[in-house]
Amino acid sequence: MPPYLLPISIITILLLYKLYQRMRFKLPPGPRPLPIVGNLYDIKPVRFRCFAEWAQAYGPIISVWFGSTLNVIVSNTELAKEVLKQHDQQLADRHRNRSAAKFSKDGKDLIWADYGPHYVKVRKVCTLELFVPKRLEALRPIREDEVTAMVESIFNHCTNPENKGKSLLVKKYLGAVAFNNITRLAFGKRFETAEGVIDEQGLEFKAIVANGLKLGASLAMAEHIPWLRWMFPLEEQAFAKHEARKDRLTRAIMEEHTLAREKSGGAKQHFVDALLTLQEKYDLSEDTIIGLLWDMITAGMDTTAISVEWAMAELIKNPRAQQKAQEELDRVVGFERVVTESDFPSLPYLQCVAKEALRLHPPTPLMLPHRANSNVKIAGYDIPKGSNVHVNVWAVARDPAAWKNPLEFRPERFLEEDVDMNGHDFRLLPFGAGRRVCPGAQLGINLVTSMLGHLLHHFDWTPSEGVKPDEIDMSENPGLVTYMRTSLQAVATPRLPSHLYKRVAVDM
């Protein structure tokens, strides 16, 4: 037999097997896949928009082939409910590509863990210990410190005569709050000094985050075509070095906390202290503690900053809504003090602004994909075990069948009808729903609302000079989390007495 015949026969058998598998099931409709690559070359970079367009053509449940992996995307309320409620348990695994597998030590954390005893245990730690109202309340001074630090730094920028009338890059200020808040919450450390200088550990932390993104992005198309992977071996050494570096930094921080606890005799509220003191009770390995701490960074940092950036863009485009939120703040908080989280119940319009921004611009528009751990039927179609299921929460929240004038930014809609966004109303799912719903939802909402409250109470916001509100670019950057494609530039003008622009620093 000629030597080239063997590989050709193997490939043919594989393709035939795949074809047989596809024909055995009644799969949801979708764009026609090519052999081997599937639909990979048809998918446009901003995936959730592309999937929403395909849903228009093929219906609310579609099949999209990433190489040889079937991805099913659902785009309406009823099917979101089928996925996240009726079939929640069968669809609660995660797909780990090779980098996610390395970063999570094959699912020893929470985000990348499959549904099973380990997942149930760490989820319990989150629900019963980490994200309980008492701890979130105890950590509130950190949030207020960071939000007031943001206000002070914007004030310093815009009262500097050199910057008079000039716009600022909003994301820079939001990013600092998100970064400092999450590192303090997880690691109990503010890596940045009051002067904005990042210490050595902070630089190492930032370098690790950047390197992780680089390694994650380095994965080729072969990720989706398992039998091609031999041509694209993982940079094992680079991944091992990255993991070692991450572990070294985290262990050093953990040791500092252990020493401090031994000295003071009491544990602090930060997650690192909480996890170390709960280690025995829940039988948590060191890998799991490190994994959980980094999960919080991965899931809780960009998401909050993104939500506020979109909300501010909408408020600048809609001066009427901005003014209405400010009138409410002036009435409830006044001009003698700054807003705090205890004001939230008296600020319904502000809360609606946050909700409306999360409706139109969920920072994770396709949530995180869930993987089927058995064969499931959704909407009468087969979803074979091992397929990935995505809920296009962006499309669901803009579905004209569920929302009146869905594309309009109108916070009042939630005064007229109170729609839950914590996973109970399947029209609005920025945090997902079901057993994998975001455990940080309340924390995220508090931080987003607090940032918006301060930004609006302290400043008037207008577009950069020469830009009309409707010229602000509202398109998205591609990626799992969706930043604005063109970062928002805006002019901030102080509107409160100057003594209210001081950071309220706390040492905790």
Ligand code: HEM
């Ligand atoms: C506006 C802010 C946030 C949004 C919109 C958001 C949204 C989400 C979404 C959609 C998921 C996936 C749910 C699923 O797979 O079904 C998720 C998961 C997760 N989020 Fe958030 N999140 C936010 C903030 C946070 C914060 C502040 C933290 C922690 C400090 C956090 C921690 C997590 C974790 C650990 C998971 C994984 C849960 C699991 O796999 O079981 N999130 N989040």
